Amino acid sequence: MGDNVTEPKNTLSIRDNRTGRDYEVDILDGDVIRAMDLRKIKVEESDFGMMAYDPAFTNTASTFSTVTYIDGGKGILRYRGYPIEQLAEKSSHLEVAYLLLKGELPTETELAEFVSDVTTHTYVHENLKDLLEGFRYDAHTMGMMVSAVSALSTFYPEAKNVRDPAVRWQQIVRLVAKMPTMAAYAYRRLRGFPYVYPENELSYTSNFLNMLFRIEAKNYEKPNPVLERALDVLFILHADHEQNCSTTTMRAIGSSGTDPYSALAGAMAALYGPLHGGANEAVLRMLERIGTLDNVPGFIEGVKAKKERLMGFGHRVYKAYDPRASIIKRTADEVFEVTERNPLLDIALELERIALNEDYFVERNLYPNVDFYSGMIYQAMGFPVEMFPVLFAIPRAVGWLAQWEELLRDPEQRIARPRQIYVGSDVRDYIPIGERG
Numbered sequence: 001m002g003d004n005v006t007e008p009k010n011t012l013s014i015r016d017n018r019t020g021r022d023y024e025v026d027i028l029d030g031d032v033i034r035a036m037d038l039r040k041i042k043v044e045e046s047d048f049g050m051m052a053y054d055p056a057f058t059n060t061a062s063t064f065s066t067v068t069y070i071d072g073g074k075g076i077l078r079y080r081g082y083p084i085e086q087l088a089e090k091s092s093h094l095e096v097a098y099l100l101l102k103g104e105l106p107t108e109t110e111l112a113e114f115v116s117d118v119t120t121h122t123y124v125h126e127n128l129k130d131l132l133e134g135f136r137y138d139a140h141t142m143g144m145m146v147s148a149v150s151a152l153s154t155f156y157p158e159a160k161n162v163r164d165p166a167v168r169w170q171q172i173v174r175l176v177a178k179m180p181t182m183a184a185y186a187y188r189r190l191r192g193f194p195y196v197y198p199e200n201e202l203s204y205t206s207n208f209l210n211m212l213f214r215i216e217a218k219n220y221e222k223p224n225p226v227l228e229r230a231l232d233v234l235f236i237l238h239a240d241h242e243q244n245c246s247t248t249t250m251r252a253i254g255s256s257g258t259d260p261y262s263a264l265a266g267a268m269a270a271l272y273g274p275l276h277g278g279a280n281e282a283v284l285r286m287l288e289r290i291g292t293l294d295n296v297p298g299f300i301e302g303v304k305a306k307k308e309r310l311m312g313f314g315h316r317v318y319k320a321y322d323p324r325a326s327i328i329k330r331t332a333d334e335v336f337e338v339t340e341r342n343p344l345l346d347i348a349l350e351l352e353r354i355a356l357n358e359d360y361f362v363e364r365n366l367y368p369n370v371d372f373y374s375g376m377i378y379q380a381m382g383f384p385v386e387m388f389p390v391l392f393a394i395p396r397a398v399g400w401l402a403q404w405e406e407l408l409r410d411p412e413q414r415i416a417r418p419r420q421i422y423v424g425s426d427v428r429d430y431i432p433i434g435e436r437g
């Protein structure tokens with residue numbers, strides 16, 4: 001090297017212009033510095049030190065993770081390195097669940113054992129029905145599910161022992177197995193139908209469809225294999241999505257050492273919001289409100305004027321077409337060959353066509369996300385809108401649990417506790433109520 005050329009170093013030099021002092025902090029893999037390294041930057045020795053201000057954590061990594069990779073700019077999604085397109089085409093939800101939870105694709109024996117474990121844990125305690133009976137007749141299924149999942153912690157008190165990997169695994173299997181049963185029960189409760197018990201010889205999604213829609217034992221036809229497979233593909237697509245709002249909630253609650261049922265109920269509550277997993281329900285309600293193709297241009301004008309949000313569009317991470325949305329669009333075509341074509345599809349396609357050509361959406365990189373087309377498939381399959389967020393939560397339980405497991409194995413993780421910057425009143429004396437102006 002010549003005299004004037006400096007060797008590249010994996011460090012960042014920071015000059016504090018308030019003091020003229022220079023600092024050097026290490027750069028870790030992937031353009032990352034440790035936020036704690038900023039703490040040494042101070043004006044006075046007694047100062048707290050520098051922090052990063054990041055509302056909504058838009059530029060803060062809370063963990064190293066090996067579960068899911070997303071490149072939002074290129075529209076890439078991989079679970080444990082495997083492209084989502086390959087998993088959706090070739091795998092099954094329980095195989096993907098094993099992959100996410102264990103880190104590797106299973107052998108035939110491992111998969112058979114996992115499927116058998118899950119299948120034999122699908123029953124829930126009979127008392128859970130009493131819990132559901134306590135809800136109002138028209139209670140939203142997601143509200144019932146959040147309560148039912150958290151109630152499971154009372155049936156399995158040993159789940160509190162979160163430092164024991166074997167205990168953790170048992171709760172993971174129970175949750176993956178029981179989510180569809182509880183979801184089906186919540187649906188039957190809403191409809192006022194008698195509950196249908198799990199049937200162990202059916203597949204994960206077939207059993208779920210059976211518990212949901214079976215009306216009488218005689219002459220009952222098994223769920224259509226195309227619909228069974230479509231639901232399995234939708235489950236694969238929803239199984240994990242790295243550090244989103246609900247996963248961050250799962251990790252934050254889990255970091256205090258709480259049991260996985262309570263943590264997962266919290267994650268479900270976070271998912272319920274219309275900006276997250278409640279968006280599929282919001283999309284359907286939006287499409288029904290638009291009603292006809294003639295109303296689409298007026299609706300888009302309302303979105304551009306910020307009177308409305310185009311639900312199912314936009315994403316914090318994806319600034320390209322959400323790869324899950326492309327797969328779901330294809331799945332919709334297959335489903336509509338079996339069911340009736342959902343008439344709302346024409347409105348959705350027109351919304352997408354206009355939006356993808358309008359400056360407002362192009363400039364902001366707003367593309368359809370996972371929730372834009374999924375609701376139309378669910379509706380065509382006979383699900384009421386109240387079930388849409390539940391259908392998101394069932395497969396996402398796998399991702400939440402994989403991330404929770406990773407958290408508990410990570411020696412660097414401690415109880416989650418962000419900082420704040422206090423901007424309220426300085427100290428002041430209490431004034432008795434009679435003397436306040």
Ligand code: CMC
Pocket residue numbers: 244274275276277278279303308309310311312313314315316317364366369370371
């Ligand atoms: N319709 C109209 N404008 C939008 C939309 C939308 N769906 N999404 C974002 N924008 C605009 C927003 O008004 C803002 O404009 P401006 O720069 O003029 O203020 C700009 O785009 C950036 O939006 P943001 O709200 O700052 O972006 P964010 O990263 O905080 O929010 C989002 C991401 C998903 C919450 C948002 O895009 C949204 O509300 N989408 C609709 C709800 C939805 O479909 N959610 C499902 C997300 S995917 C599945 C999941 O995560 O569960």
